[in-house]
Amino acid sequence: FFSAQSFQENDLRNKTVVVIDVLRATSTMVTALMNGARGVIPVGDMGEASKISQNLDSENHLLCGEKDGVKIEGYDLGNSPLEYTREHVEGKTLIFNTTNGTKAVKKSMGASNVMIGAFLNLTAVSRYLESSQNDVILLCAGWKGRLALEDTLLAGAIIYKLYGGSLPDTAPDGAKVAFGLFEKYRDDIESVILQSNHAVRLADIVENNDVSYCCKIDLCDIVPVLTDGIIS
Ligand code: MLT
Structure with missing residues (x-):
C-alpha cells in the first residue's frame, strides 16, 4: 500500500499495481470504458497531451482532463465521470490529463501489470487480484502529495475483500491503516467521503453529483488494464 509521493520505480519489478484515485480520475476512466471508450491514454501534462493529440486522427479522439479540478480550457471533456456518457465517448480514444490520477498511472508504467481501481469496479478488481x-x-x-481519505478507504476495501475481513498480524502498516479505516466506515462510505478534503474542494467547483456517483459500489465489472501506454 503506497501513496503516490512515496512511490519508487524500483518497487515495481514483478508487481501488480492498482492505481486508485476515487475523486475522480480512476472513477472517470472506469466510467468512460464502461460506456464504450476505445481506450484512455494517461498523460502527465498539457504538453504531452497536445503532442499525442497532434498524432491522432481528430475524429476519433478527445482531449480530456482537469487542472485543480476544473476542465482545461479548449479540452473536450473535464474530469466529471458523469460527462463520460456513451454518447460522448463511445469508440473514442481519450487523452486524459489530471492533477494526480494520470500522473500516478504514469509512475506505475514499469510494473508487470497496472490496473485501474474505483469503488465502481471494486469486486471485479479484487477478483482479478485474487488470481494474481x-x-x-x-x-x-492522493492530492498533490497528500494522503486522500477516499483513496485510502478504497485501498482498505480491496484489502478487506482479499483477506475476507481478517488481516494477518504480519501485514504491512499501510495495509493495516487502510483496512482499519475501511472496517470503521464500511457502512458509511458515502457520508464519510462527502466530508473528505477533496469532496469539500469539489463542492465549490463542480455542479454534477460526482462524489455520490464515485461512491457507488460495483456499478460495473470491468477491470481496465494498461497495455503499451493505453488503458482499455
Ligand atoms: C486528480 O487526478 O487529481 C483528480 O481526479 C482531481 C479531480 O477531482 O478532478
Missing part, C-alpha cells in the same frame, strides 16, 4: 501471482501494490494518488 505477483505482489500487489495499491497506489493511492
Whole structure:
C-alpha cells in the first residue's frame, strides 16, 4: 500500500499495481470504458497531451482532463465521470490529463501489470487480484502529495475483500491503516467521503453529483488494464 509521493520505480519489478484515485480520475476512466471508450491514454501534462493529440486522427479522439479540478480550457471533456456518457465517448480514444490520477498511472508504467481501481469496479478488481501471482501494490494518488481519505478507504476495501475481513498480524502498516479505516466506515462510505478534503474542494467547483456517483459500489465489472501506454 503506497501513496503516490512515496512511490519508487524500483518497487515495481514483478508487481501488480492498482492505481486508485476515487475523486475522480480512476472513477472517470472506469466510467468512460464502461460506456464504450476505445481506450484512455494517461498523460502527465498539457504538453504531452497536445503532442499525442497532434498524432491522432481528430475524429476519433478527445482531449480530456482537469487542472485543480476544473476542465482545461479548449479540452473536450473535464474530469466529471458523469460527462463520460456513451454518447460522448463511445469508440473514442481519450487523452486524459489530471492533477494526480494520470500522473500516478504514469509512475506505475514499469510494473508487470497496472490496473485501474474505483469503488465502481471494486469486486471485479479484487477478483482479478485474487488470481494474481505477483505482489500487489495499491497506489493511492492522493492530492498533490497528500494522503486522500477516499483513496485510502478504497485501498482498505480491496484489502478487506482479499483477506475476507481478517488481516494477518504480519501485514504491512499501510495495509493495516487502510483496512482499519475501511472496517470503521464500511457502512458509511458515502457520508464519510462527502466530508473528505477533496469532496469539500469539489463542492465549490463542480455542479454534477460526482462524489455520490464515485461512491457507488460495483456499478460495473470491468477491470481496465494498461497495455503499451493505453488503458482499455
Ligand atoms: C486528480 O487526478 O487529481 C483528480 O481526479 C482531481 C479531480 O477531482 O478532478
